[in-house]
Amino acid sequence: MKYITYFIKFFYRIRFWLLIAPVIVALLVYWKTNKTPRNYTANCSIYTGIITGVNILSESGITTTSYTQGSMMDNLLNIITSDQTLKQVSLRLYARIMVYGDPNKDNTYVNASNYRYLHDRGASIHHLIDKSSEKDSINEQRTYENLLAYETNDPSNYVYGIYQWNLPYVNRESLQKIDVKRIGNSDVLSISYSSNDPGIVYQTLLILIDEFNKQYQELRFGETNHVIEYFRKELAIIGKDLQNAEDTLTNYRVKKQVINYEEETKAVAALNRDYELQYWQSLNEYNVSDSIKRELEERMQLHSEIVQNNSSFIFHNNKISEIDEKLAIAKYYPDNTISRVPIDSLNQELELHKRALSKALEKMDYLKYSKEGISNASVIEEWLKQVISYKKAEAELKVLNLRKIHMAQKYSHFAPIGSTLTRKERVVNINERKYMAILDALNAALLKQKSIQMNSASLKVMNAPYYPLVSMAASKHKLLTIGAYIAALIFTIFFFLIIEILDHTLHNVFKAEQLTGSKVLGVFTRQLSFAARRYNKTYTTLSTQTLCNSSVTYFKPDQSNIINLISNEPGEGKSYIMEQIAQQFTDRGFDVTQLSWQNEFQTDTQSFIQSLNLEELDDPEKTTLKDRIIIVEYPSLKDAALTANILQNVSLNLQVVDSRRTWKNTDQQLFERTREMCNKTPLFLVLNYTKRDAAEDINGLMPPYNFFRKLLYRLAQLGLTANDKPSRNV
Structure with missing residues (x-):
């Protein structure tokens, strides 16, 4: 239980550090962060x-x-x-x-x-x-x-x-x-x-x-896309080549005026066949007419020359030749043919000239009979018929010869076109097959891509990123500040705890009793300053009363009670404490005698101890020895050594210790030796120059008596459920 109380008091002693240090650290962290x-x-x-x-x-x-x-x-x-x-x-x-x-x-x-x-x-x-x-x-x-x-x-x-x-x-x-x-x-x-x-x-x-x-x-x-991209590029290139080849073929057909080469060549062949038939037919007619005409002219002999030299005959004969030539042109060149009305007009004109020619021959009476007196009417008629036929055949042959040249030009035109068209169509066909092959490969790659897509993931953003409006520093800022405060609090506790454990300063009752192994009988506070200095006298009075009360319990009846004040080193405050307890005992009615080595005239401290005879201090005139108290202040043990007689033939030995200084190993050795020499005589510690909190361990609650100090004192004494109000029933 005393350890719990000690730790509570420990935290109470460092309360200001626990409040200030973590707060300062937290504020610094807050300011920095x-x-x-x-x-x-x-x-x-x-x-x-x-x-x-x-x-x-x-x-x-x-x-x-x-x-x-x-x-x-x-x-x-x-x-x-x-x-x-x-x-x-x-x-x-x-x-x-x-x-x-x-x-x-x-x-x-x-x-x-x-x-x-x-x-x-x-x-x-x-x-x-x-x-x-x-x-x-x-x-x-x-x-x-x-x-x-x-x-x-x-x-x-x-x-x-x-x-x-x-x-x-x-x-x-x-x-x-x-x-x-x-x-x-x-x-x-x-x-x-x-x-x-x-x-x-x-x-x-x-x-x-x-x-x-x-x-x-x-x-x-990537791989499939590259293949697809390759096929698409190749398809574009071959498609362009195919288009160029097709455009070249089309332009060539337009340039050569070829719509359907096979049909047109068939038509040319048919025309050539018809031409050949007509040519041989016209040639045959020409030869036949010419042969018959010549034979008849030989029979007619001179008459034919007369006829041929006749101006009217010549005129109409030439007209018939011209009209026959025009009709032949209209027949064998249908594309250049004039309308049907002019052709009919030419036929009518031809008939007119034929009749005129016949009438011109009829007017030549001397031609009706030969020299032999034979009638020439049938011969002249036949000759005229053959002359007309001859002129017609001659005109047709003339026109057909011109058509022969035209047909030769047709053959010259269509002959190279065939091989060129075949070449160009072959190029188009090759490009078309290449285009279709690449197109099939592209379709296969696209199908493969779709297959991969079905077997692979389709990435989709479920929660799109948002523009952050609130920073995370606020919460982290608070966490860092809180963390710094907690860390500083823990560090402060452990720091002072380590100091408390390792410190050999007798600054409180618990520490003094733990280090020395002896009980503390009294505690005197140091002189406080500022607002608490008005309580200095009160604190001294309370400390003196507590020490005197505890000392009285060790007094022996029917004899003078001697109290020895000793210390290990000078300056511990023995003289001050002697004055305070002497005054307190005097106020209580005791006869107090004070002896101090400082008031004697010995040359050294050891001489005071050797010359001191406690038995001589008893006054036989005193009837009540129990009311007599002798307080003896000795020099420090560092300067002089006490004897067992001095320490044992007294009522109480009080060793005054300055709580502000370190309790060294030499101090403990001196204290142990003093305690051995005291034998059964009580030896207690009196702490001097302590803080108010340490004095309250012996003296109880000291002023000021406000609510907060009362509460803390109650908690320090583990009075968790206590009611410190005085009872009204006396």
Whole structure:
């Protein structure tokens, strides 16, 4: 129980330290941490769907092992925290800060102070920051592309050092503080990031999510995407070649005026066949007519010359030839044919000239009979018929010869076209087959991509990052302050506890009794100052009364009671205590005699001890010896040695100790030797110069008697349920 009381008093003694020291430390921590930047935290979560998402394997009833599932999630964590991903985030974040930042005003992208810090240190790459467009998103993309183009693996390259150097917010050290973890055994990744700039925190997570999705897509679908991209490029190239070949073929057909080569060549062949038949037919008619005409002319002899030299005959004969030629042209060149009315007119004109020619012959009467007197009417008629037929055949042959040249031109035109068209159509056919082959391969790659997508995760942001409005520094600030206060409180307790354990100063009753092994009989306080100095006399009176009351219990009847005041060292306060207890006993009616070595005239202290005879101090005239008290003050044991006779033939031995000084091993040795010499005579300690709290252990509650001190004293004495009010019933 005394230990509990001691610890309660121990805490009471250091109460001011327990109140002031932790408060001072807490205030210092609060002041220091209040100047530190406040941290803002933003969180988001991404659903991966790798384990529980629908895919071909799950639909087929095939399940993956927990090891495979863990490896898949680890791959995602490694992707999102890899240097490749964080480096892209770094450059994109830097570009966004440079484009959207404002040196005079905070915004949702970056604080003005941080923008100025980053902007001023990047003077060498200010020319890469593009703000030419009205749309900041375009400026950001252009700036990012400029940074990528400018970067080289050179330590002197500033863009290369954006991620490598100690540039805050965008370097590796800052971005590696992004906390990414899997929530339990689910498909969800939780991402958290803290920084002293809320805008940078928010924008970093936005860019990280986008870049993570790109990196994941590139790694997961990169090979298939490359194949698809290759096929698409090849398809575009071959498609262009095919279009060029088709355009070349079309232009060639237009240039050569060929719509359907096969049909047109068939038509040309048919025309040539008809031409050949007509030509041989006309030639045959021409030859036949010419032969008959010649034969008839031979029979007619001179008459034919007369006829041929006749102007009218010649006129109409020429007209018939001209009209026959025009009709032949109209017959064999239908494309150039004039309308049907002129053809009919030519036929009518031809008939008119035929009749005119016949009439011209009829007017030549001398031609009706030959020299022999034979009639020539039938011969002339036949000859005229053959002449007309001859002229017709001659005109047709003339026209057919012209058509022969035209047909030759047709053959010359169509002959090279065939081989050229075949060549060009073959090129078109080859390009078309190549185009279809690449198209089939592209479709197969697209199907494979879709298959991979069904068997892979579809990343989806469940909880998008939010712009942090409240910093985490407030709660941390309070926690740090509270923690500092508790730590300082614990440190103070342990510090004073260690001092209390190791300290050899007899500053209180418990410590004095523990170190010396003897009981404390009285305690005198030191002279207090300031507000408590008015209680100095009261404290001395209470201490003296308590010591005298305790001393009386050791007095012996029917003899003088001698009290020895001893100390180990000079200056312990024996003279002061002797005066106080002498005055107290005198006030109580005792006959008090004071003996002090300081009042004698011996040359040294040891002479006072040797010359002292306690028996001579008894006065035979005194009838009541019990009312006589002799108080003897001895020199310090350090300066003189006491004898056993002096210590044993008394009522009480009081060793006065200055509670402010260290109780050394030599002091304990002297005290032990003194106690041995006292034998059965009581030897007690009297503590001098103690604090008021220590004096209350012996003297009880000392003034002032306010409520607070009464409460603390009651708690120190473990009077938890006590009622200290005096009873009214006497």
